[in-house]
Amino acid sequence: MIINVVAALILRNDGRVLIARRHPDAAQGGWWEFPGGKIEPTESPEAALARELEEELSVQLRVGPYLASSEHRYPLTGGGEKCIRLHGYLCPWEAQPINLTGSHDRYCWRAPETIRMDTLAPADHPLLTALIARLQSPSQR
Numbered sequence: 820m821i822i823n824v825v826a827a828l829i830l831r832n833d834g835r836v837l838i839a840r841r842h843p844d845a846a847q848g849g850w851w852e853f854p855g856g857k858i859e860p861t862e863s864p865e866a867a868l869a870r871e872l873e874e875e876l877s878v879q880l881r882v883g884p885y886l887a888s889s890e891h892r893y894p895l896t897g898g899g900e901k902c903i904r905l906h907g908y909l910c911p912w913e914a915q916p917i918n919l920t921g922s923h924d925r926y927c928w929r930a931p932e933t934i935r936m937d938t939l940a941p942a943d944h945p946l947l948t949a950l951i952a953r954l955q956s957p958s959q960r
């Protein structure tokens with residue numbers, strides 16, 4: 820079964836993007852990722868993302884344009900695997916307090932090209948690559 824997940828590439832005016840680290844005891848604990856979560860059956864991706872940002876970071880943001888999707892299979896501890904289809908959306912940052920109230924224990928703002936791929940959840944790699952390409956193409960900003 821494929822699990823559809825939405826993630827936000829939250830962009831500040833200085834070009835930095837927000838990444839958050841999953842709690843060590845969460846699924847895929849310790850990986851850095853773009854905040855978001857699973858799409859519920861009755862939700863649009865945008866509504867799911869707005870809800871997850873509120874739940875995970877306590878922020879209210881406008882969900883902007885779709886950026887890219889990826890698919891990745893994570894092995895399960897008891898055997899087998901789960902397949903994640905991750906859909907990334909750009910979200911312009913609007914200054915407000917951030918409180919981590921979900922599956923993350925840290926967050927930081929990073930220039931996209933300085934994010935280390937070996938610390939970023941594997942499903943997020945194509946999203947980061949798409950973000951960097953988009954930011955390097957001024958007509959696409």
Ligand SMILES: Nc1nc2c([nH]c(=O)n2[C@@H]2O[C@H](COP(=O)(O)OP(=O)(O)OP(=O)(O)O)[C@@H](O)[C@H]2O)c(=O)[nH]1
Pocket residue numbers: 824825826846847852853854855856857858891903905922940941942943
């Ligand atoms: N939110 C989020 N999840 C990601 C990303 N990349 C990635 O592989 N995932 C995986 O997608 C799954 C989403 O789970 P989640 O725990 O964030 O979603 P959720 O809040 O709806 O989960 P819950 O129902 O367990 O509370 C996890 O296995 C997570 O590791 C990402 O950039 N953002």
